[in-house]
Amino acid sequence: MATSFKGKVAIIQFPGVNCENETADAIRSVGLDADLFRWNEDPGLLEESLAVVLPGGFSYQDRIRAGVVAAKDTVMDALSDLASAGHPLLGICNGAQVLVESGFIPGIHWERVDLALAPNIMEDREGYYCNWVYLRNEGSSCRWTRLFLEEEVIPVPIAHAEGRFVTRDEDLLEQMIKNGQIVLRYCTDRGDIDSAFPVNPNGSMENIAGICNREGNVLAMMPHPERASWLRQVPEDICGIWGKKRFQAAGDFSRMEDEGPGRRFFASLLEKGPVSASSGCSGQAKEGGR
């Protein structure tokens, strides 16, 4: 239990989350300090934190509906104040479900629930799905994606049963697009948007994998960047530059500790100013992988 979060990234540990330590490790890998914050600690401790992350897992055992019970917790009052003041806040998988059920995302009407992360729709199967997918960075002012190039293809794993972004508000999607809030979309390894399974692994509207608020400081994403923060975590059969890097590093333990494709979500916190969206890549799909 930390006594101060000054200058640290606070990782909120609701009962039932299970990715908090991997997330802390991934944040530390970019040179930032991270510590766990138990949900029932003094929320005042979060005021001096550098950023807050809601990690993946099963808060409150996903009882009633994923994320809904945590969304009603007292600590979310403090996070609402911090996020409103521009503090960076990231929700990964179950953390994304908490942010959607809290109405922080899309946050056009703050704390109003305008979206759901509904059960996956998949061809010939139902329930939980776990695999590596490709994301396309849509280019936005999001605080958490500053280091990615516009239209860069990012391989990361997903693992969820309820990850389908959906809304009944017919105008909301248009508003989010107009506001630049659609940050990440599921795509092919070449960056093409295809709504069919498994490219779109859960039937999410418009292949949405991540949405930020209008101000860009709060991001809800279903994929797990902390599981793609080291090269050793990347499968050899991933297409593109990351698969090649991983293949070439096989057997070389020091190279296996190199950066993976998801690490830049956390490293983006270190970027102070706006980042140019110009690409230095060749080929049809833009690939960072620096």
Place this chain on the structure above:
Amino acid sequence: MRFKAELWVRLKVADLVAQTAWMTLTEKLDFSSDLHGIVRYSYWGFDAEGESAEKVIEDLDRVVRLDSSFTNQNKHLYLLRVTGDTPGADSITAGDLPLDRDYPVHDTVENVEAGNKRFACDLLVREHRNDRAEGFVSRLESRLKGTKVSGMKVGEVWRLIVNASGDEDAVRKAENMAVTRSRREGVLLNPHYQTSELVGISVPEE
């Protein structure tokens, strides 16, 4: 002949999901002076066709007793019944769930307004998409003998025992507890992919 039938299933032991809903509604949201108790049931509504209501219930009962996707005899109580205008419908049932006496009170509500009484509102929560129901229809098709099921509703019924001045007030309070419109409202359903329907309202005996 065509009949409507229902299957209600609940755990024999303490339902931790219902207890979490209770805690969330009374301690994290402001319903401590409105909510007396809460029960969660799995619910199936059948559009069935068969020789008689008795035969339909008998046929469905044989399947739901043995197929663990409906009930597990070790941990569930269930009630299968005919609904609607069928003559003698009240006596055409199967199972051991005492639905008409299932009104647990978890806590004593404080500051009850004078003249208010308890109402049990049964809210069926299900997804807008009906995929699960279609799956169950095809599952039943291969197991029933003589009964045909053409349509189904599948979801969860939340029985909310609320303190209210009348029917309308009770339903309004139950819906406020159920529908998540904002972070500070409702927990039982997200209206962007789920819907709710009042399937019953009753007055428990004090």
